[in-house]
Amino acid sequence: MKVMKTLALVAAAALALGSAAPVLADSDPGPADYAAKLQGKRVILIPLSMGFDLAQGWSAILKREVAAFGGVFETRDPNWSTEAGAQAITDAINAEPRPDVLVVMAPDLNSYSKLLKKAQEKGIYVLLIDNPANFAADAYLGSDWTNLGALEAQAAVSFCGEGTSKKVGLVQGDEVNATSLYQYEGIMKVFAEHPDIQVAAKPVSNWDPTTARTVTATMLQQNPDLCAIIDFWDGDATGTAAAIREAGLTGKVKLITTGGGEKTADCDTLQNGTYDAVVTTELYIESYNMVAMIKYLLQSGIAPGTASARIYTLEQVTTKENMRPDSCWDLKALQALAGE
Amino acid sequence: MGALNQERIVLLIAVAIFVVAALALPDFLTPGNLIAIVRSISVLGILALGMGVVVIGRGIDLSMVAVMAMSVAWYLHLLNDGMADAAALGLTLAGVVAVGLANGFLVAYAEVPAIFVTLASGSFVFGFVRSQVISQDAVPVPLGHWMMDLGALRPGGIPADVYVFALMALAVWLFLRFTKWGRYVYFAGDNPVAARNAGIPVRPMLLLRYVLSALAAFAAGLLTAASLQSINSRVVNSTLLYDIVMVAVIGGIGLSGGKGGVRNVLIGAALIGLMLNAMTILQIPQLFQNLIKSGVLLAAIVVDGLLNPRDEQTAQQGDI
Numbered sequence: 043m044k045v046m047k048t049l050a051l052v053a054a055a056a057l058a059l060g061s062a063a064p065v066l067a068d069s070d071p072g073p074a075d076y077a078a079k080l081q082g083k084r085v086i087l088i089p090l091s092m093g094f095d096l097a098q099g100w101s102a103i104l105k106r107e108v109a110a111f112g113g114v115f116e117t118r119d120p121n122w123s124t125e126a127g128a129q130a131i132t133d134a135i136n137a138e139p140r141p142d143v144l145v146v147m148a149p150d151l152n153s154y155s156k157l158l159k160k161a162q163e164k165g166i167y168v169l170l171i172d173n174p175a176n177f178a179a180d181a182y183l184g185s186d187w188t189n190l191g192a193l194e195a196q197a198a199v200s201f202c203g204e205g206t207s208k209k210v211g212l213v214q215g216d217e218v219n220a221t222s223l224y225q226y227e228g229i230m231k232v233f234a235e236h237p238d239i240q241v242a243a244k245p246v247s248n249w250d251p252t253t254a255r256t257v258t259a260t261m262l263q264q265n266p267d268l269c270a271i272i273d274f275w276d277g278d279a280t281g282t283a284a285a286i287r288e289a290g291l292t293g294k295v296k297l298i299t300t301g302g303g304e305k306t307a308d309c310d311t312l313q314n315g316t317y318d319a320v321v322t323t324e325l326y327i328e329s330y331n332m333v334a335m336i337k338y339l340l341q342s343g344i345a346p347g348t349a350s351a352r353i354y355t356l357e358q359v360t361t362k363e364n365m366r367p368d369s370c371w372d373l374k375a376l377q378a379l380a381g382e
Numbered sequence: 383m384g385a386l387n388q389e390r391i392v393l394l395i396a397v398a399i400f401v402v403a404a405l406a407l408p409d410f411l412t413p414g415n416l417i418a419i420v421r422s423i424s425v426l427g428i429l430a431l432g433m434g435v436v437v438i439g440r441g442i443d444l445s446m447v448a449v450m451a452m453s454v455a456w457y458l459h460l461l462n463d464g465m466a467d468a469a470a471l472g473l474t475l476a477g478v479v480a481v482g483l484a485n486g487f488l489v490a491y492a493e494v495p496a497i498f499v500t501l502a503s504g505s506f507v508f509g510f511v512r513s514q515v516i517s518q519d520a521v522p523v524p525l526g527h528w529m530m531d532l533g534a535l536r537p538g539g540i541p542a543d544v545y546v547f548a549l550m551a552l553a554v555w556l557f558l559r560f561t562k563w564g565r566y567v568y569f570a571g572d573n574p575v576a577a578r579n580a581g582i583p584v585r586p587m588l589l590l591r592y593v594l595s596a597l598a599a600f601a602a603g604l605l606t607a608a609s610l611q612s613i614n615s616r617v618v619n620s621t622l623l624y625d626i627v628m629v630a631v632i633g634g635i636g637l638s639g640g641k642g643g644v645r646n647v648l649i650g651a652a653l654i655g656l657m658l659n660a661m662t663i664l665q666i667p668q669l670f671q672n673l674i675k676s677g678v679l680l681a682a683i684v685v686d687g688l689l690n691p692r693d694e695q696t697a698q699q700g701d702i
Contacts, residue, residue, distance in 0.1 A: 093519035246668035
């Protein structure tokens with residue numbers, strides 16, 4: 043009887059094992075499902091221009107990631123022209139095969155809103171990057187520009203301590219772009235909490251380095267005792283830096299700006315004293331947030347335009363003192379990795 | 383009314399702005415600010431000198447800003463790639479002269495209107511260099527290059543740009559005033575057919591003028607890069623080209639050719655420099671600055687049209 047019982051147990055165990063064995067050998071359904079939903083999906087990146095560090099960084103990361111899931115990645119280069127960008131979006135909407143995701147950097151608050159809405163209606167997910175716009179994108183990924191401005195202003199406050207004039211100059215972008223308007227708002231919010239800080243002048247560079255140099259030269263003539271200048275973009279801050287340098291005020295007038303965090307543009311310039319503080323927009327975090335959103339949306343099954351989320355990147359002020367080896371990213375290395 | 387030609391009107395406006403600004407604006411009349419004003423228009427002035435010579439000869443060169451930015455971008459790219467300075471400079475100069483010759487050839491021999499030729503060549507130069515040569519809008523000056531020293535050079539506390547502008551103004555003045563080919567520019571601009579019938583080499587001179595404007599553009603680009611320690615091709619999208627035309631036209635170099643000279647460029651540049659400086663000190667918003675600038679240009683053109691009506695005889699020769 044005991045033998046019988048043991049035999050039955052063994053048989054039961056064997057049976058259990060036998061039926062369990064196929065389950066163990068079965069593969070994870072994830073990759074097949076992932077591939078089925080992502081294979082061949084088309085992603086198009088339309089920045090303001092492909093000619094600056096951030097756009098090339100986004101492109102390098104997206105290219106590598108989209109290729110990895112078997113998708114098709116393309117870029118369009120409007121070369122800073124709003125019309126060319128609108129044309130690129132229109133072409134993408136009507137293209138055959140139709141793209142699945144548009145990753146768009148809007149030139150201002152309103153220009154692309156209707157076009158992008160149309161793209162969503164046609165079943166294309168729209169991700170807005172870096173520049174906010176009056177449009178409910180499936181996700182906005184990039185800076186909280188008000189907060190970014192606040193970070194710059196806090197850096198200015200720290201530079202303008204006791205014994206300085208406490209006078210700050212601003213070199214604004216263009217007075218129409220969200221990045222310029224919100225940055226200004228954030229700066230002024232912080233200065234409102236520090237009534238001793240005074241904004242001496244706030245000229246506009248139109249994002250052009252030569253204009254930035256000219257207006258800064260004038261500003262420094264009027265206020266040679268400024269303790270800090272906040273320039274709204276490292277793309278034109280080279281001109282502001284030139285004016286400070288030519289006035290012999292390097293080191294005395296601290297220069298704060300914001301940029302993509304590319305090594306030659308931001309960290310090298312912090313190192314050599316051209317800039318004193320830079321709020322970098324954290325390319326890697328921003329780009330991988332885009333990658334995550336693309337992968338999520340393509341598998342989600344939700345219709346484009348259903349939800350709208352803001353995914354702000356956490357940012358900080360980088361100075362010569364707190365700079366780490368990984369504070370900046372190297373465009374050449376990144377492009378080499380993406381095989382560009 | 384003849385005494386009050388456009389040149390004098392603009393000069394009066396410039397003097398009026400200067401006097402009002404000197405009285406009303408704080409720290410306007412300091413040596414530093416005056417140097418800053420002259421400096422701010424030096425590069426613009428150099429470009430306007432080149433444009434002026436072309437416009438006097440009844441042409442226009444819309445490729446100047448593209449040549450200015452892209453020639454220097456190419457030069458810096460070659461340097462960053464490790465080419466020897468002399469070779470890189472020689473190659474770039476050859477390229478600049480080639481663009482000038484191509485512009486001149488198409489206008490003079492293919493007889494395509496200058497406005498179309500140079501619009502197209504400017505787009506070509508920008509597109510070719512931007513897409514085939516450089517990978518980014520901004521190209522940095524290599525560390526330790528002489529352009530860095532040039533940018534830091536301030537003899538007598540005055541930036542090098544100002545000296546270059548002054549020397550080029552003198553050279554162009556001497557050319558237009560005292561050389562045979564300089565005088566011919568006016569004849570050719572005033573009435574090309576008559577000039578040709580009189581035996582003036584109108585077509586080879588056209589080539590020369592477009593080469594001169596291309597060289598002026600290259601010089602302006604070098605000075606810009608020297609100061610900013612980089613050149614940014616985005617300047618091609620800016621309003622700089624219109625500013626150049628504005629400086630030339632506002633000072634009284636008529637677009638119908640044969641009129642004006644270096645003095646007109648200087649007056650036009652002075653007005654622009656004073657206006658921009660005063661508006662910056664007054665903190666007038668950018669949008670209004672553009673409005674004021676374009677309003678002044680429009681007014682100058684209208685006044686020019688009223689005071690200097692078209693000469694029926696030459697008007698039939700075709701404008702730009």
